[in-house]
Amino acid sequence: MTVRFDPIQEAKQKAALEAVKHVKDGFIVGLGSGSTAAFAIVALGERVKTEKLHVMGIPTSYQAFLLAVNCGIPITTLDEHPEIDVTIDGADQITPELNLIKGMGAAMAREKIVAAASKLNVIIGDEKKKVRLLGENNQVVPIEVLPFAISLTRKKIVAVGGKPILREGKGKLGPVITDNGNAILDSYFGEIANPAQLAIEVKMIPGVVETGFFIGLTDIAYIATVNAINKIEKVSLSRL
Ligand code: 5RP
Secondary structure (H helix, E strand, C coil): CCCCCCHHHHHHHHHHHHHHCCCCCCCEEEECCCHHHHHHHHHHHHHHHHHCCCCEEEECCHHHHHHHHHCCCCECCCCCCCCEEEEEECCCEECCCCCEECCCCCCHHHHHHHHHCEEEEEEEEEHHHECCCCCHHHCCEEEEECHHHHHHHHHHHHHCCCEEEECECCCCCCECCCCCCCEEEEEECCCCCCHHHHHHHHHCCCCEEEECEECCCCCEEEEECCCCEEEEECCCHHHC
16 A cells, blocks of 8 residues: 655655565565665565565664564574675665765664675665765765764865764754764765765775765665656676
């Protein structure tokens, strides 16, 4: 059943329903974080109930964990299952080459680990997530940093061309603390012509735990409007 939301929510749900079709009986599933990934967790929970599907989920955040438990999806860990069959996650920006910015939900460190452990990575989003170049529309790149190193990493991010701002919490005074106990420096780089190079430069900064750059990790993206779903697939070397 499709619940009627505002058009953006409806598009997110459409993309999520399409992505969840990749899950088969017996699969280990990486559970992404954020409002779009939440639709996928709910849809997977529905399949677990109605089709008696046997799957186990590996959540990428406390948000995903709580929702998965509520939806009746059995949980496992990366230690028990270091190989994941499919991960479904959202993104903040998606390019035609399937490079991403993630982390506006501050979960990108675990999301990237889970993505790296997955045989298939499926990204879902509404049309607003589609961009030509990462960093368009004043989008920042979230960078997770050790609290001990905030001042140093801030200086080093400026040195590679970024404008970092410490992310503040909502509903609590002070900075956002990630599920890993770290801080987030939302860093503006403008439009990014070479995200693969910049991702390496930022990751090399001592104190940086993870960046929101997801380069070359995505296999399929479903980008939806209310009326249509656009599927983008990674161009594999065998097809070049
Ligand atoms: C969390 C993420 C999210 O997937 C990303 O921020 C998109 O969130 P939403 O689906 O709510 O727009 O990377 O770290």
